[in-house]
Amino acid sequence: MDFDTAMPIYLQVIHEMKQKIVRGTLPLGSRLPSARELAVSYQINPNTANRIYREMEAEELCYTKRGLGTFVTEDEKKVAEIRKEMAEELLCNFLKGMIELGFQQEELLLMIQTEYNKKKRAESGIEP
Amino acid sequence: MDFDTAMPIYLQVIHEMKQKIVRGTLPLGSRLPSARELAVSYQINPNTANRIYREMEAEELCYTKRGLGTFVTEDEKKVAEIRKEMAEELLCNFLKGMIELGFQQEELLLMIQTEYNKKKRAESGIEP
Amino acid sequence: MDFDTAMPIYLQVIHEMKQKIVRGTLPLGSRLPSARELAVSYQINPNTANRIYREMEAEELCYTKRGLGTFVTEDEKKVAEIRKEMAEELLCNFLKGMIELGFQQEELLLMIQTEYNKKKRAESGIEP
Amino acid sequence: MDFDTAMPIYLQVIHEMKQKIVRGTLPLGSRLPSARELAVSYQINPNTANRIYREMEAEELCYTKRGLGTFVTEDEKKVAEIRKEMAEELLCNFLKGMIELGFQQEELLLMIQTEYNKKKRAESGIEP
């Protein structure tokens, strides 16, 4: 993994794991890699790996069983809530910014459509 | 200004000024407050105020006439370009995030519409 | 058992067994479940179950007859002593904390009364 | 300061600072020592000092102004809430334990009175 230098590593990893949990790639209740394994796979320091799990625990995205490991939360609602939160933040941030720049609803809808299709085409272009 | 968020103060101020320029609240060629005045009005450190103008000059958003003050650029194209850049970044960031969360185009369009109208109604509700 | 709190599991179990002994739920001299049984009933690791008995033996709360099993101590005084110890620790901890928070004697007595009655009512409410 | 080995250092310091905030020794909005100063005064590592402030921030007990330092929250309600929480936890923990040990309300009240007076006498005995 190559990290964006603008954002701290631990936040980037958290973001990635959040997505995996939200999308179900990491199922509810499944065991996460141990902090040490995480450190190896992302090429980061064990302390940083620890921090990642500590922060995720604080958000109740996972919990840890002493001596056994760290596990994805089993609370489906919590996960749905996180997903909603993430979406709302994206949406709000987008709309707020665009309105401040003076864009109208129609323009926005149009932009979304063109850009969305472009992105999708790019995706499928890579592996058609 | 939020002194406690992740975004540094000088970037927050720059962002705000960019918007004002793009929207025409600060017209092309108009005189900007002096760094000292900026520091007072935003309650920030004079060094920080200086930095703001330094960075904006580097982006060619404004220029300084020695002894006269700092002025908004007169280059209309430059401003239009900045506006486009800001919009694209917002759009990209939004779409990237939403797609990662598994949203489809239709959902996005719908969300935009409802949220946009909500925001507009809120605005007009405050000052009808 | 809470696998995720700060208190280690083996201490949680010991605490629970201590209470049962002190209250007479586990009478003096009665046979305790084998470590294996303990492990099954509490869903814990056999090593942890072993440790529990080791520690309780060290505190002279129980003793082991080889081949027969582990038994609650028959020393009444010992049990009374443990009870006193536990009570004192609770009391000390409570008072120390409350005084540090600036509470006065009268407040404490009042709080105890209201909360005690609430707890009792709750108990009897469940199984009247 | 001498640390209790049973509890992690950072929690002990947090506990102490919480008390100071709750009791008003550290007034609302006042500047806390910088992480580096804290590290020196408690003879701990700067990282540990950092962690202390990070955790306190997460509890909204303090906030930090970038480049300026860390400050006690100005939210009086928050502080009152924390105080109540701390008191309730102490009370609950005490009552729960005592009831499990089979104590009655009268006994508890009596114990509180005697022990409270003992503690107070001890205090005033030191500096009469």
Next chain:
DNA sequence: GTGGTCTAGACCACT
């Protein structure tokens, strides 16, 4: 000066 992040390596307790 301030806090924030990261690395490296150690020790401990728990399962």
Next chain:
DNA sequence: GTGGTCTAGACCACC
């Protein structure tokens, strides 16, 4: 094996 804590020391951005 697991996570939790702590130390030591470094670098960076911000004010």
